[in-house]
Amino acid sequence: MAKKTFAPKPALEKLPLAVRKDLRDNFESKKEEFESQINEILGVAVKINIEPNAVWAYAEASGASSAGSTIAGYIEGFVDAAKSYVSKFGDLGKEYFKNAVSKAELTLVVNEKGADADSIHADVKDGVFRILFHQERLGYNQSWLSDPFVKAIDTAPQEGFDLLAKHSIETEYNAEIETVQEEIGKTLNLPDVVLDPNFEENYSKLLKKADKDWQRTFGRATFEYFNDGLKSQLERQGFKGDEMLQEGFAEGVPSKTFKLRIVDKTKSGSTNETILEDGVVFIQTTIDNWWYNVYEAGSKVVDLL
Incomplete structure (x- = not known):
């Protein structure tokens, strides 16, 4: 049987009021501080660019409202992974991150591998660092990003050695x-x-x-x-x-x-x-x-x- 091609869900046209409130209180209010932390750790002024309507289309429960907390959890996982990364690779790691993530942008999207995807993964695509979540496991294993972080930078196109x-x-x-x-x-x-x-x-x-x-x-x-x-x-x-x-x-x-x-x-x-x-x-x-x-x-x- 031919493998089914993954088709992403369409973004939600409008988020419920409770979801929008959670986004404001638990993510958007912290976004600037997250960006400041990332800049301090990696030496790159990374901008967080996430489409909540696209992400929340994968919320398991129709009544779920914790979109802000969920997205913030992924960013906190990224921050912790960045600390671990710099602790191991130092200035060399910062240089490789800057070269790989050429657009200095961080996002959160569903993994295109569909059912075969890990609960959490990462890659660099078109100069953007992407945190990837499983289509049925939004919010799972947010703190498990250290290894995917390293792999994302290591496998990103670079001149010379990986x-x-x-x-x-x-x-x-x-x-x-x-x-x-x-x-x-x-x-x-x-x-x-x-x-x-x-x-x-x-x-x-x-x-x-x-x-x-x-x-x-x-x-x-x-x-x-x-x-x-x-x-x-x-x-x-x-x-x-x-x-x-x-x-x-x-x-x-x-x-x-x-x-x-x-x-x-x-x-x-x-x-x-x-x-x-x-x-x-x-x-x-x-x-x-x-x-x-x-x-x-x-x-x-x-x-x-």
């Missing part, structure tokens, strides 16, 4: 890699050794994966190829304190560079491999083997020289 990948790079790679570079430099007696994460190229290839969970750990995985793999491998291969090996590396790798690269297929058929190409040592893996057996990264470097 939010989760960028955050992982900043906190799990950039914040720690300098120490690893220094340690590898001491092992090879090359203080200016270069560790090239090749983020842009690897990211573009990993986007082909159906499962997008890798984005949350993109920086951590990249870090471990150099820290848990390469650094340990070089020590095990005896480079530390061995002038002959150190000189052999300096001669064989004039670029002084280790570069992480994702390829369609490794030459050896193994999970990871190490090759020397144009004076650069490439640590290679494939999309399907990303973040597997990272301890192998940098194996057999000595055999390449």
